[in-house]
Amino acid sequence: MAKILRFRFSRGEKLKYIAHLDILRVFERAVKRAGIPAAYTQGFNPRQKLVFGLPMSIGLTSESEYADIELSEDMEPCEFIARMNEGLPEGLKVEEAVPRNTKDNIMNQITAARYEIVFEVKEPKSLFEIHSMVYDFLSREDITIEKKTKKGYRPVNIRPLIYSVSAEKTAEDRFMIKAFLSAGAENNLRADLFMQAFIQETKLEIDILSMHRKALYASAFNEWKNPFEVAND
Amino acid sequence: MHPLTMMQLKIDDRILLKVEKPAKYTGNEWNMVRKPLDKVKMRFAFCFPDDYEIGMSHLGMKILYHILNKRDEVYCERAFAPWVDMERLMRENDLPLYTLETYTPLSEFDIVGFTLQYEMSYTNVLNMLDLGRIPIFARDRTEGMPFVIAGGPCACNPEPLADFFDFFVIGEGEEVINEIVDEYISWKEAKESRTEFLKRVSCIEGVYVPSFYDVIYNEDGTVKSIAPNTPDVPDSVKRRIIKDMDSVDFPEDIIVPYIGTVHDRIMLEVFRGCIRGCRFCQAGFIYRPVRERSYEKLCEIAKKSVQSTGYDEISLVSLSTSDYSALPDLCNNLIEFTEKENISLSLPSLRVDNFSLGLMDRVSKVRKSGLTFAPEAGTQRLRDVINKGITNEDLVSSVRLAVSGGWNQVKLYFMIGLPTETMEDVEGISELSINLIESCRDISGRDKFLNITLSTACFVPKPFTPFQWEPMDEIEVLMKKQYHLKDLIRKRTRNIKYNYHDARISFIEAVLARGDRRLGKVIYTAWSKGCKFDGWDEFFSFDKWMKAFSECNLDPKFYANRKREYSEVLPWDHIDMGISKEFLIKENQKAYEGDLTRNCAAGCSACGAQVYKTGICAKTKRGLIYGENTEV
Numbered sequence: 001m002a003k004i005l006r007f008r009f010s011r012g013e014k015l016k017y018i019a020h021l022d023i024l025r026v027f028e029r030a031v032k033r034a035g036i037p038a039a040y041t042q043g044f045n046p047r048q049k050l051v052f053g054l055p056m057s058i059g060l061t062s063e064s065e066y067a068d069i070e071l072s073e074d075m076e077p078c079e080f081i082a083r084m085n086e087g088l089p090e091g092l093k094v095e096e097a098v099p100r101n102t103k104d105n106i107m108n109q110i111t112a113a114r115y116e117i118v119f120e121v122k123e124p125k126s127l128f129e130i131h132s133m134v135y136d137f138l139s140r141e142d143i144t145i146e147k148k149t150k151k152g153y154r155p156v157n158i159r160p161l162i163y164s165v166s167a168e169k170t171a172e173d174r175f176m177i178k179a180f181l182s183a184g185a186e187n188n189l190r191a192d193l194f195m196q197a198f199i200q201e202t203k204l205e206i207d208i209l210s211m212h213r214k215a216l217y218a219s220a221f222n223e224w225k226n227p228f229e230v231a232n233d
Numbered sequence: 234m235h236p237l238t239m240m241q242l243k244i245d246d247r248i249l250l251k252v253e254k255p256a257k258y259t260g261n262e263w264n265m266v267r268k269p270l271d272k273v274k275m276r277f278a279f280c281f282p283d284d285y286e287i288g289m290s291h292l293g294m295k296i297l298y299h300i301l302n303k304r305d306e307v308y309c310e311r312a313f314a315p316w317v318d319m320e321r322l323m324r325e326n327d328l329p330l331y332t333l334e335t336y337t338p339l340s341e342f343d344i345v346g347f348t349l350q351y352e353m354s355y356t357n358v359l360n361m362l363d364l365g366r367i368p369i370f371a372r373d374r375t376e377g378m379p380f381v382i383a384g385g386p387c388a389c390n391p392e393p394l395a396d397f398f399d400f401f402v403i404g405e406g407e408e409v410i411n412e413i414v415d416e417y418i419s420w421k422e423a424k425e426s427r428t429e430f431l432k433r434v435s436c437i438e439g440v441y442v443p444s445f446y447d448v449i450y451n452e453d454g455t456v457k458s459i460a461p462n463t464p465d466v467p468d469s470v471k472r473r474i475i476k477d478m479d480s481v482d483f484p485e486d487i488i489v490p491y492i493g494t495v496h497d498r499i500m501l502e503v504f505r506g507c508i509r510g511c512r513f514c515q516a517g518f519i520y521r522p523v524r525e526r527s528y529e530k531l532c533e534i535a536k537k538s539v540q541s542t543g544y545d546e547i548s549l550v551s552l553s554t555s556d557y558s559a560l561p562d563l564c565n566n567l568i569e570f571t572e573k574e575n576i577s578l579s580l581p582s583l584r585v586d587n588f589s590l591g592l593m594d595r596v597s598k599v600r601k602s603g604l605t606f607a608p609e610a611g612t613q614r615l616r617d618v619i620n621k622g623i624t625n626e627d628l629v630s631s632v633r634l635a636v637s638g639g640w641n642q643v644k645l646y647f648m649i650g651l652p653t654e655t656m657e658d659v660e661g662i663s664e665l666s667i668n669l670i671e672s673c674r675d676i677s678g679r680d681k682f683l684n685i686t687l688s689t690a691c692f693v694p695k696p697f698t699p700f701q702w703e704p705m706d707e708i709e710v711l712m713k714k715q716y717h718l719k720d721l722i723r724k725r726t727r728n729i730k731y732n733y734h735d736a737r738i739s740f741i742e743a744v745l746a747r748g749d750r751r752l753g754k755v756i757y758t759a760w761s762k763g764c765k766f767d768g769w770d771e772f773f774s775f776d777k778w779m780k781a782f783s784e785c786n787l788d789p790k791f792y793a794n795r796k797r798e799y800s801e802v803l804p805w806d807h808i809d810m811g812i813s814k815e816f817l818i819k820e821n822q823k824a825y826e827g828d829l830t831r832n833c834a835a836g837c838s839a840c841g842a843q844v845y846k847t848g849i850c851a852k853t854k855r856g857l858i859y860g861e862n863t864e865v
Contacts, residue, residue, distance in 0.1 A: 017255040018491045029263070029489060029543030032574075046575045059250045087543065089263050207247060 002099030003039075004070050005080055006106060006231045010063045011056065015091030020055035023092075027067070030087035036080065039070040053106040053216055053227065054113065054183055057190055062213035063095075066227045068106045100231040109218040109230055112163065113183035115191040116212045118176045122205040127169045133202045134167050134177070145197045158197055161189035174209070183216065242336040248326060252318045256491045257285035260333030263489040264542065266302040266309070267334070274306040274418050278332050278342040278365075278379070282349075282357035283766075285313040289488070290496035292550060293348055293385065297406050299484035307414055310334035310342075314357045315364070317766070323364060330364035339365025343417060345379045347398075349387035352745035353738065353768035355394060358383075359760040362397070369757065371399050371444065376427055382413075388441075389472075389519055390696040390805040393745050395443035396753035399431060402439055403808055404472035405505070407481050409439045435466050439473035442466070446807065448750050454791055456749055456802040469809045472519075476847040478505065478526040485537040489544065498546035498579070499538045501531050503563070507552035508833035508849065510840075511609070512620045512824050513651065515695040516552055518817075519810050521840060523556075523833060524848035528563035535567060539576060547571065548579040555583050556834065564592055581605075593638075604635050607646040610654075611661025617827040618653050620820075625665065629672050632683070636673045641681045643669070649714045649733075650692040650706035652824060659714045662689070663721040663729075670728050687722070688732045689715065691739035695746050696805045697812055699820030702797040705743045707790075711736040737775040741767065743793040749804035752792070755785045813841035 011023070018026075028048050031038050040046040049070035056062060069080075077097035084094045102109075137143070143162075146153040161182035170176045177198070181189045191211045199206065217224040220233065249255040279298060281288030288294065294311070301309035310332035315323060323330070329338035339345050345367065347358050362369050367379055374381070383394065384402035391401040402409055413434055420430045435442045445463040450456060461468060475481045483502065490497065506523035507516065526534075535547055547567070557563065564580075571578045583589040608628055610616045616623065632643060647662050666685050673683045691711050694703045706714075715733045722729050745752065758781035766772040782789050797803065799818050806814075816839060823830060830838050833849045843850045 014259075014261050015491070017249060017259050022256070022491050022493070025493075026263075026491060028545065032543035032545060033540065040575050045577065058255065059246070090261065208250075209246065 002077070002101075003072075003074055004068060004100040005075070005077055005097045006066060006068050006100040006228065007077075007080070007084075007094050007097035008228070009065050009067065009092060009094045011061055011065060012091045012093075013061060015089065016059055016061045019058050020052070023056060024050070024052065026089065026092060030084060030089075030092075031069070032087075034083040034087035036069075036083055036087075037072045037075070039072045051105045051107050053110045054188070056213070057192060060191065060211050060213060064213060064215045066106045066110070066216055068100055096228070098228050098231050102231055102233050104230075104233075106227060107185055109227060110184040110216050111182070111219045112217040112224060113181055113191075114214040114217075115179045115181065115194070116176055116210075116214055117179065117191060117195055118170060118174060118209045118212075119195075119206040120209055121173050121175070122207070124173060125175075125204075127167070127175070130167045130169075130175050133204065134165050137198060137201050138162070138165055140201070143197050143201060145193060145200060147193065158189055158193065161187055162194065178214075242328065242331050242338065244328070244331075244336065245326075248319075248322045248328070251322060253316065254285075254492055257313070258315065258319060258333070260311075260336075262333075262491055264486050265334060265488055266298070268302075268305075268308045270308070270335070272305060273308045274421070275308070275344070275414055276337075276342045277301055277307060277309040277414075278312055278339050278345045279309055280312045280339070280345060280347045280358075280361055282314050282347055282354040282361055283351075283768075284316055285490075286492070286494045288313045289490050289494040291348065291350065292500050292502060293406070295484050295487045295500075296482075297346075297410060298488070299486070300407055300410060300482055301414070303482070304411075304414070306418065308334070310337070312339060312361065312365070314354075314361055314766070317772070320360075320364065329366045330361055340367050340379065342379045343421075344413075345381045347381070347383045347385075349383050349385040349394070351768055352387055352742045353773075355745060355756050356760040356764045356767055358394070359397065359757065360765045370396055372396075374399070374427070380417075380427075380430065386515065386519060387746075389515075389808055389810055390746065390748070391441060391443060391808070392448075392750045392804040393748040393752040393756060395750045396757070398443065400434055401441040401443070402473070403441055403470050403810070404439050405475050406473075407475055409437060409473045412437050413440070432463070432465075435463075438471050441470040441808065443750075448804075450749075450751075455797075456804055456806075458802060459804070459807045469807045471809045472811050474811070474845055474847070475505070475524070476845070478502075478524045479530045483526075483534055485534055486541040487538065489542045496548065497544075498548050499535065499542060499544045500548055500550045501535055501538075502526065503531060503549050503551040503554060503557050505551070506848065508556050509553060509622070510620055510820075510830055510832060510838070512618070512699040512820055513609070513648065513692060513695075515698050518697050518812050518840070520552070521811060521833075521842035522845060522848035522850040525558060528559040528566060531563055532566045532570065536570060539574060545575060546577050546579065548581060550581075554580060555589065556832075558834075604640050604642070605644040605646065606631065608665065609646065609648050610651055610658060611647060611663070611665050612658045614827060615651060615654060615658045615661070617829055618824045619651055620824070620830055622829060622832070625668075628665070629669065632669050633673055633676065636683055637676050641677060642684050642686070644686045644688070645669075647687070647689045648692045649689045649718070650711050652692075652700055652703045654706075654714075656714070656717065659718055660721060662687070663718055663725065666722070666729055667725055670726065682728050685729045686732065687729050688734075689718065690734050691736050693739050693743045693746060696803070697810045697817070699817050699824055701747065701803065701817065702799065702801075702821060704796045705740070705793045707794055708736045708740050711739070735770060735773065738768065738770070738773050740789070740793055741775070741778050744789045747804070748792050751785075751787060755781050755787055758784055811842050811844060813839075816840045 038048040051068045053066035080097050081094045142157050143159040144155050144157050147156045163180040166178045168176050218227050218230045298309050301307050312332045331338050359369050368374050380399040382400050383398050384406050388401045416433045431442045434440045445466045447462045449458045504525040506520040508523050511517050609621045666687055670683045677683050694700045722731050759778050762777040764777050
């Protein structure tokens with residue numbers, strides 16, 4: 001029984017077309033429909049105390065998103081999971097939940113993310129060629145891209161935000177890049193920006209077929225940790 | 234039952250991830266209706282000829298979607314006008330317009346129904362038919378193709394669209410739509426021809442089949458007559474209404490979109506119609522008589538809706554919520570529920586008085602930023618002409634109340650180009666607004682003067698209003714008035730921000746609103762030149778429209794700027810909206826005398842809506858009924 005829960009959820013194909021704020025709204029409404037006793041903020045426009053680990057951009061699927069929710073009364077994690085899943089549409093599913101005792105909310109704890117990006121090359125390439133492109137890409141000290149901000153485009157060096165990259169072949173003309181990237185409230189590198197840099201540097205002509213978030217990590221004492229492991233630190 | 238040629242499209246990520254807000258095109262929203270297609274005898278595509286974010290805010294669609302889908306043998310699905318980025322990709326990839334429920338092209342449906350909310354969406358109707366691979370002209374549709382139908386407020390003058398629709402539905406749809414479906418199913422089983430179906434529905438009250446009527450014109454271009462060309466077709470088509478608002482079905486399980494829409498909340502329809510009778514306002518006449526829902530029913534709907542949608546906002550919807558006879562009961566009961574459930578309640582279209590201010594203090598959503606007032610005209614004389622029964626003193630005291638309650642932002646809505654308007658009346662708009670700021674100086678606090686956002690719309694004369702005979706101001710005159718007002722305001726104060734509508738858009742709207750059947754070819758020509766989303770400033774092309782008129786040899790000014798005689802046959806004279814022409818003529822004459830007409834709650838003025846024998850007409854006291862004591 002706990003008043004604050006941390007839960008992991010997945011987002012499938014059917015709900016990948018909506019933006020982060022829309023996901024937040026879907027959860028708020030699901031909580032309401034499910035009659036889950038959420039705690040609300042004080043003030044003129046009360047909101048549920050619901051915090052997400054990392055925003056999801058349009059087009060991204062994930063098997064490993066995290067969020068914290070504060071309740072007004074104690075609830076068993078398994079009951080929470082069952083009731084939430086009744087209120088959630090197809091394409092969003094709560095997979096696990098644990099009590100959270102740490103004062104840090106999930107948003108402040110997330111520091112890295114693992115992605116799988118599948119693409120199709122427009123001209124045939126061997127896996128060896130792709131591997132050497134990845135190698136060249138990673139050997140650069142400076143990878144500057146034009147990042148779109150509210151005030152227009154701004155150059156950013158994203159190389160320090162890339163931890164590791166590998167590639168494999170999944171079908172004829174299809175490859176999958178596995179990327180381990182910096183994430184979180186500070187120093188976040190989105191998968192689509194990473195791919196923008198990869199295309200820019202390698203001059204590869206590709207169609208991106210899917211982007212998937214495999215895992216999110218918190219860090220503690222120089223170790224990557226599952227966000228559930230740090231829920232009680 | 235249904236042909237097996239049915240196709241379900243697969244929309245690729247290579248399209249969806251290239252457009253803005255792809256969730257507009259993917260459906261699958263919470264409460265979207267799913268049905269086993271093999272049990273369905275009739276498939277209905279409800280089309281909204283504008284963007285998803287606008288269409289999903291439309292209450293009428295939610296109501297009819299619910300009513301139709303309650304029947305197991307019927308499946309109602311939705312389609313919207315794709316935004317320009319999506320349309321381009323659809324055309325490039327040879328993808329037809331499809332419904333969000335099953336990704337079925339429009340051409341596969343039995344009936345494709347459009348709602349006509351605004352004249353400037355007419356070209357979108359044509360564009361959607363074209364994208365949906367349905368012949369644009371009704372006469373080109375053959376056996377096996379969908380019937381294309383329309384309803385909504387603009388259907389009260391269906392003539393400009395007569396070439397494109399197989400039939401129109403006049404009035405409220407909840408009952409008549411079921412009658413049409415019944416007729417469709419039995420027609421299909423009887424395996425009759427397309428014309429036979431049109432004959433069957435033409436016998437349903439409220440259905441207008443334009444191809445069964447011939448229009449004859451006079452030499453001067455006015456209408457000589459509109460008469461049936463087919464036996465057993467009524468001379469005039471009567472509007473349908475719902476008599477009892479408590480017994481008609483209202484959707485409690487509305488679709489909850491994933492992306493934000495214009496009205497992304499539960500809409501509680503408090504009543505239909507309006508008691509006021511402002512002479513410019515079409516809605517004030519074509520929805521008569523006022524019919525209320527009981528507050529008990531409304532509270533019940535509110536609770537069930539929250540449960541099934543998870544929405545945290547409820548809004549009261551009607552033409553003038555303050556006129557609801559049980560407003561205190563409704564609000565007290567609703568607030569008790571919304572406070573407990575952390576739901577915010579918004580109360581648009583309230584008149585400001587002590588009661589409503591107290592109310593606004595209690596409801597959470599109304600932040601102390603904006604209040605809206607619609608004086609509509611700048612001088613008392615002109616407000617009397619349009620029967621807008623508010624005075625300067627009313628306004629000043631309302632705004633003072635609001636300012637002393639902590640509001641320091643006010644929105645004011647006016648119209649320019651109203652009948653009899655002079656430059657003095659236009660100047661009155663700035664006088665009135667500046668006077669409001671001045672009269673609140675003593676209570677608004679030093680650094681927080683009252684700020685006003687002032688908007689003027691261009692008056693567009695509409696059918697079934699007392700101003701249906703009036704000429705619209707010429708574009709140049711409207712623009713001159715706008716610039717003059719802008720100048721006046723700029724010279725006097727910085728506390729007013731002035732917005733005004735594009736007079737050229739209003740001009741086209743005016744042509745379409747009172748047009749006749751000959752305009753069909755203009756609309757078609759304008760669409761062929763690329764006109765769409767005409768109500769959006771960024772897409773509207775005045776030049777293309779004007780070229781379309783000249784290619785079709787029609788003068789738009791004949792429709793927009795010409796004064797009609799009372800004796801002229803109007804293109805919509807065969808549509809019976811339940812408001813008598815005699816009443817509208819009398820109202821028109823009273824307008825010129827600046828004579829007010831009392832509202833329906835104060836007493837009956839015999840507008841004609843008594844024929845429905847329901848709502849406020851049935852409540853009006855004996856002795857006031859049918860035109861006795863009609864003056865204030």
